[in-house]
Amino acid sequence: MQRNFYQRNSLSIVFISLFVIALFAQFYFGWKKNNVELQEQGLSTLPLEDYVITGHFIAATFENFQSEFLQMMLYVVLTISLRQIGSAESKSLTEKEEVDREPIPHANAPGPVKKGGWQLKLYKHSLTIAFALLFIFSWTMHLYGSYRNFNEEQIIKGEPSVTLGHFIQEPDFWFETFQNWQSEFLSVASIVLLTIFLRQKGSPESKPVDAPHLETGK
Template structure:
């Protein structure tokens, strides 16, 4: 029986849909909050298009993006060599797994595998590289947005804007950054540790329900 497009892509479709809905809600309520702040300073409120280009919206969006991409980058890298006994998210304590074997060219392999050389080397690390680049871009946009937002509020209050170097010496940006990072590290630690003892039947993120607590990996 041929599967429908939704059946074949349902996980991505649902998660992306939830992301779009949550991002739209963030935009709407952030727009209201930002206009309240501007009005308190005696400045003119922004329309939706102006808010979409504002430092407030850019900072709020990429503040979350950068921490998520950092989480995924570190998770991919650290799980190469580090282990956690009993965790469904860890490779076995000893021996090699399927992901450790050298890639073999075959008719259905991705093009870089069959071409070999530098293409294969790059492709073999492409997931890590992608998450690292996404993190660096998002971190830079978070910095830019936070800087612009602070300067928008300073201008509204009749103060001179701060230079980027001066802004980096202030605690606000680093407070925003580390409050997000610590929550991401906690969420990763939670799934690594909780999957030792807890189960969810049918989820690929869980060990089989009847597996020993100390079985490492799925």
């Protein structure tokens, strides 16, 4: 039976839709919160369209992005060689798997596989490279947003702004960074360990319901 566009792409459509809704909600309530803080300081509130370029919004947004991309990058890389007995998220402890074999050019293979050479070498690691670049960009934007927000608060307090070199030595940025990283590491550890003993019928992230606890992989 031929499936329509939504059926073929429903997982990505739903998650992108949830992301957009959550981002707009964060933007709106962040704007409200920022204006409350400005009012408490006796300052004029910001119009909605001006909030998007504030350090307050940029820092809060990319603070979350960078930790997610770090999580996915490490997950992709570490699952190449590390194992967890019984986990649906782990490769087999003893056997080679389909993802381990060298790519073979064929009619339906991606372009870099057909071309070979440096393009294939790059393509074989393209997922990790993409997540690494997204992490670096998001981390940089988080740093920029936090730095800008810090100086905006300094101005409100009537204190001098600081240089980026001085700011990066302050605990604020690193507190924001590590409070996100630790939650991402915990969430990955949770799915790795919980899939040893718990099941969800129909989910590709779970082993079959009747699979033994110490059976590794899906």
